[in-house]
Amino acid sequence: MTTLYQMIKSKSLSILLSQWLLLLLLLVSPSKAECPTGVTGLCEPGVTEVIEETITEEVTQDSTGITTITTTVTDTTTTTVTNEDSGNILDGNSGYVSSKYEGDMDVDWGGQGPATMPSGSSCGQLGTDKCAMITGSGNSTSRMGVSGMGSTFYQTISISDLEIDRGGRTNYTIKVNKSDPQDRIYMHITGKDGNTQKFAGTDILSETGVTTGYQEYSGGFDFSGGLTTLIVEVGGRDINLAVGPMFDDVTINVLYNVVNTIVTQTITSVEMFLALNIDAPEEVIDVVETIFENNEIVDETGDFNFEPIEESQDEISIETVEMEMELELDFSMDIESEMEIPMETSDTEEAPVEVQVAEVEEELEVEVEVVEEKETTETAEAKTEETKEQPKEIKKAEVKKEAKQKAANKIVKKMGDKGKYDSQNQLKTLVVMQVLGNSKDFFSTQQNLPDIEGFFTDVTLPDGTLSTNNMAQYFLFGGSNSAHNELVDMQYR
Numbered sequence: 001m002t003t004l005y006q007m008i009k010s011k012s013l014s015i016l017l018s019q020w021l022l023l024l025l026l027l028v029s030p031s032k033a034e035c036p037t038g039v040t041g042l043c044e045p046g047v048t049e050v051i052e053e054t055i056t057e058e059v060t061q062d063s064t065g066i067t068t069i070t071t072t073v074t075d076t077t078t079t080t081v082t083n084e085d086s087g088n089i090l091d092g093n094s095g096y097v098s099s100k101y102e103g104d105m106d107v108d109w110g111g112q113g114p115a116t117m118p119s120g121s122s123c124g125q126l127g128t129d130k131c132a133m134i135t136g137s138g139n140s141t142s143r144m145g146v147s148g149m150g151s152t153f154y155q156t157i158s159i160s161d162l163e164i165d166r167g168g169r170t171n172y173t174i175k176v177n178k179s180d181p182q183d184r185i186y187m188h189i190t191g192k193d194g195n196t197q198k199f200a201g202t203d204i205l206s207e208t209g210v211t212t213g214y215q216e217y218s219g220g221f222d223f224s225g226g227l228t229t230l231i232v233e234v235g236g237r238d239i240n241l242a243v244g245p246m247f248d249d250v251t252i253n254v255l256y257n258v259v260n261t262i263v264t265q266t267i268t269s270v271e272m273f274l275a276l277n278i279d280a281p282e283e284v285i286d287v288v289e290t291i292f293e294n295n296e297i298v299d300e301t302g303d304f305n306f307e308p309i310e311e312s313q314d315e316i317s318i319e320t321v322e323m324e325m326e327l328e329l330d331f332s333m334d335i336e337s338e339m340e341i342p343m344e345t346s347d348t349e350e351a352p353v354e355v356q357v358a359e360v361e362e363e364l365e366v367e368v369e370v371v372e373e374k375e376t377t378e379t380a381e382a383k384t385e386e387t388k389e390q391p392k393e394i395k396k397a398e399v400k401k402e403a404k405q406k407a408a409n410k411i412v413k414k415m416g417d418k419g420k421y422d423s424q425n426q427l428k429t430l431v432v433m434q435v436l437g438n439s440k441d442f443f444s445t446q447q448n449l450p451d452i453e454g455f456f457t458d459v460t461l462p463d464g465t466l467s468t469n470n471m472a473q474y475f476l477f478g479g480s481n482s483a484h485n486e487l488v489d490m491q492y493r
Helices: 002-010 120-126 282-294 318-339 353-365 367-375 377-382 384-389 392-414 423-437 470-492
Strands: 021-031 046-061 065-088 132-134 151-158 168-178 184-193 196-206 213-223 229-237 246-275 295-300 303-308
Touching: 120 168, 120 213, 120 246, 132 229, 168 184, 168 196, 184 213, 196 213, 229 246, 282 295, 318 392, 318 423
Parallel strands: none
Antiparallel strands: 021 046, 046 065, 065 246, 132 246, 151 229, 168 213, 168 246, 184 196, 184 229, 295 303
16 A cells, blocks of 8 residues: 555646546357348348447545546347248238138139139149139230230238338249140249339249149249238240149248347446555554455445355364364473473573563463462471372373363463354363363263162151141231231321
């Protein structure tokens, strides 16, 4: 912080507000979905995401520090391209044509030139129901501009309900039976958007001089932009005036592009404050460091919170505490052995500060023992001889006990003033007390009290029933009631 403050001070920061703008364009395309406005035909289905980020940073400074507010505006544009299908618009159930203009050719559509509607075996492989036959031998131009026409079947279909505006394709299928190679038959479709012609396509199914017989034909025509009307024309010529070209089962499907665009916007604002107070007390710095050491910063939709860092707690038991005390005993014995090494020092030389502190701590630990020894000096002197004669095993046990007490004191001291209130440390303190008091062996030597035969008998006491003393009850209860009534009446006097 000091370095930053000096740097800002040296540059003589006079601008209190500064803004900068960053634009970031990111294109994410799992499957490329490009469908321009003027496209002709079908687009490839898919989803395209365009992410635009605008980052604005506002910086202000005062005597306390620097505040930086970073605002991120994210605009996500999701474009979805699909290919929709109208279904067979020449099916009466689709709602676009009546039964007269269905593609099963049970009824004459109407048109130019002569025509018949045969049925049964006359339709050949087209089926036994009705079919359409071109019987005109003329050679003129049809209403839709197709030359070499003798007869036509013609109709106009409105498809404005589909709301087509991004192009597509019109597909057809038709079954044809041409017995005479000199005949010809064609399929023509014109598409309009209002009064504007969008496409006009003609497919010659079977030309003069080609022997085809029974065939099934399919094709289609691409278009761009909108489409509201289709004009369908099936025509041809009958040259020999015997059996003309016949057709049946006409279908037309309109496939069109649908583009959906969704724009979503998210705004994220982050505020950061940098304190410039270089004279902050050490206590404040310690508190801040403690907060960041023991907590994690969590971002919850723009709001920053502190959550405690959960540390794994080791299971505390008598075995673990005893192991820790053994380590402390070994460590203390190593230190004592090192301190027993004689050092050549002059009588006037002062001991190091560390040694003095250690001596003070040791003196504090055994203060209680010293007081007890002073109070019982005579008793201790009397027992000196007895102590010398005690076995070495008993002395070792006492030394071991004192060493355990010191190790326990060190374990508790390591907890610190703050740590001793922790639940884990409190539990460890209780376990230490159990280890020192050897309370874990309390229930190991329990004995059952023996029953005494004949202690309880069935003999009853004579005159066990007390007679009622009515006179005594009268004086007892009657006198008490009278005294209580007088006590109650005193408040009214």
